[in-house]
Amino acid sequence: xxxxxxxxxxxxxxxxxxxxxxxxxxxxxxxxxxxxxxxxxxxxxxxxxxxxxxxxxxxxxxxxxxxxxxxxxxxxxxxxxxxxxxxxxxxxxxxxxxxxxxxxxxxxxxxxxxxxxxxxxxxxxxxxxxxxxxxxxxxxxxxxxxxxxxxxxxxxxxxxxxxxxxxxxxxx
Amino acid sequence: xxxxxxxxxxxxxxxxxxxxxxxxxxxxxxxxxxxxxxxxxxxxxxxxxxxxxxxxxxxxxxxxxxxxxxxxxxxxxxxxxxxxxxxxxxxxxxxxxxxxxxxxxxxxxxxxxxxxxxxxxxxxxxxxxxxxxxxxxxxxxxxxxxxxxxxxxxxxxxxxxxxxxxxxxxxx
DNA sequence: TCTCCCATGTAATATGTTACATGATTGT
DNA sequence: ACAATCATGTAACATATTACATGGGAGA
Numbered sequence: 001x002x003x004x005x006x007x008x009x010x011x012x013x014x015x016x017x018x019x020x021x022x023x024x025x026x027x028x029x030x031x032x033x034x035x036x037x038x039x040x041x042x043x044x045x046x047x048x049x050x051x052x053x054x055x056x057x058x059x060x061x062x063x064x065x066x067x068x069x070x071x072x073x074x075x076x077x078x079x080x081x082x083x084x085x086x087x088x089x090x091x092x093x094x095x096x097x098x099x100x101x102x103x104x105x106x107x108x109x110x111x112x113x114x115x116x117x118x119x120x121x122x123x124x125x126x127x128x129x130x131x132x133x134x135x136x137x138x139x140x141x142x143x144x145x146x147x148x149x150x151x152x153x154x155x156x157x158x159x160x161x162x163x164x165x166x167x168x169x170x171x172x
Numbered sequence: 173x174x175x176x177x178x179x180x181x182x183x184x185x186x187x188x189x190x191x192x193x194x195x196x197x198x199x200x201x202x203x204x205x206x207x208x209x210x211x212x213x214x215x216x217x218x219x220x221x222x223x224x225x226x227x228x229x230x231x232x233x234x235x236x237x238x239x240x241x242x243x244x245x246x247x248x249x250x251x252x253x254x255x256x257x258x259x260x261x262x263x264x265x266x267x268x269x270x271x272x273x274x275x276x277x278x279x280x281x282x283x284x285x286x287x288x289x290x291x292x293x294x295x296x297x298x299x300x301x302x303x304x305x306x307x308x309x310x311x312x313x314x315x316x317x318x319x320x321x322x323x324x325x326x327x328x329x330x331x332x333x334x335x336x337x338x339x340x341x342x343x344x
Numbered sequence: 345t346c347t348c349c350c351a352t353g354t355a356a357t358a359t360g361t362t363a364c365a366t367g368a369t370t371g372t
Numbered sequence: 373a374c375a376a377t378c379a380t381g382t383a384a385c386a387t388a389t390t391a392c393a394t395g396g397g398a399g400a
Contacts, residue, residue: 004351012289013308015282018249024388026353049351049396077190078250085307088300110187117184127329128260135257135318136185142314146307157299176379196360198381221368221379 002051003029009086017079029054037063064090068099076106078143097154104147111140174223175201181258189251201226209235236262240271248278250315269326276319283312 001009003025010019020028032038037060044050056064068084068091081103088096114137121129173181175197182191192200204210209232216222228236240256240263253275260268286309293301 002351003353012285013304014249015278016250016308016311018251021389022352023354023390028387030353047397051351077186078188079190082304082307085304086300088303089298106187113184126261128258131260131322132185132254132257134322135254135315136188138314138318139188139311142310143307146310150303150306174379175381193361194380195362195382202381219369220377223379 002053004051013082017082032060036060061090068095076103097151100147100151100154104144104151107140107143107147111137111144114140174225176223185254189254204232208232233262240267248275269323272319272323272326276316276323279312279315279319283309283316286312 003022007019007022007025010017013019029038032054033040036057038054038056041053041055042050043053064087068087084099091099114133118130118133118137121133125133175194179191179194179197182189185191201210204226205212208229210226210228212224212226214222215225236259240259256271263271286305290302290305290309293305297305
């Protein structure tokens, strides 16, 4: 993708996780290029200005795998989780399922803790306590439901096969 | 609250919005103090080390109101929304309801856009598209449901009355 | 012509984290 | 004695935003 397209596809989820500015996106792409983790190709098109289309390299794929398989993220926020979802095609089948199960366990913990907290807040807590806790509980429950149905649906799907072509890793 | 307590109460939602480090939290409190937006009181207790308990001042309350009533946040992320929820007691009754209705309209827009996107992604999109879109849709639906039930429940609740005592604004 | 969207980029500035330091108290 | 939790803080470093600059193409 191009930097502009990356921002656009993230923008779609900006209400959930925000979206980076060009001032951080473009320099990040330049850094990846410098480290040979991606390649660029200037694509000129009629009717529209030319774009710089980036592709991930083999070394980039390895770095991505490492990032994905980094030890249990105790801090793992919803934002990080959505970012990993965007990279689903870079997961091996078992890895993706394990990742979702990890998230499930983590959110389940939080859900239990919030339910506990809601009980005490209902008696002594202020309005802001009740609102924030109730909101968190609702989101956690929704995420658990989605994770369960997705974990149920995923194994039936054929996962992408990794295709290496020259220096670039193509995914289909 | 003390800085330590602020972090703890945010930590409870770290899976949703993350939680700031002490290296940013403490300097922030010092800056607020410098601007006379908060006051400190060192509270020594038996059995535990002393804490610096911060309270918001009248000027701080005004600054907070301004921040809360800032123009439509086009970027408004879930994180910002949860932060506002934590400050619910600083909203006047009508303001809080208007804020929730604002969020509802915004999430409803995103929900509609995602539903549109899911249809095309089901045909031509990759796995990561379907996963991220489906996840976003599930969260959006849950948030809409929570907003609706909360907007229905809120008017029946008595909202906190603002109490000013000396230089500090106390909320009950 | 003017404005909007596309598309990329840089530099000053703001903001954040990481790693360290301090010290009291509680439990083992 | 030792580790863990409570509690605060600073400095070096990493990362992000904001504001600007550039330029092509589309439509009013």
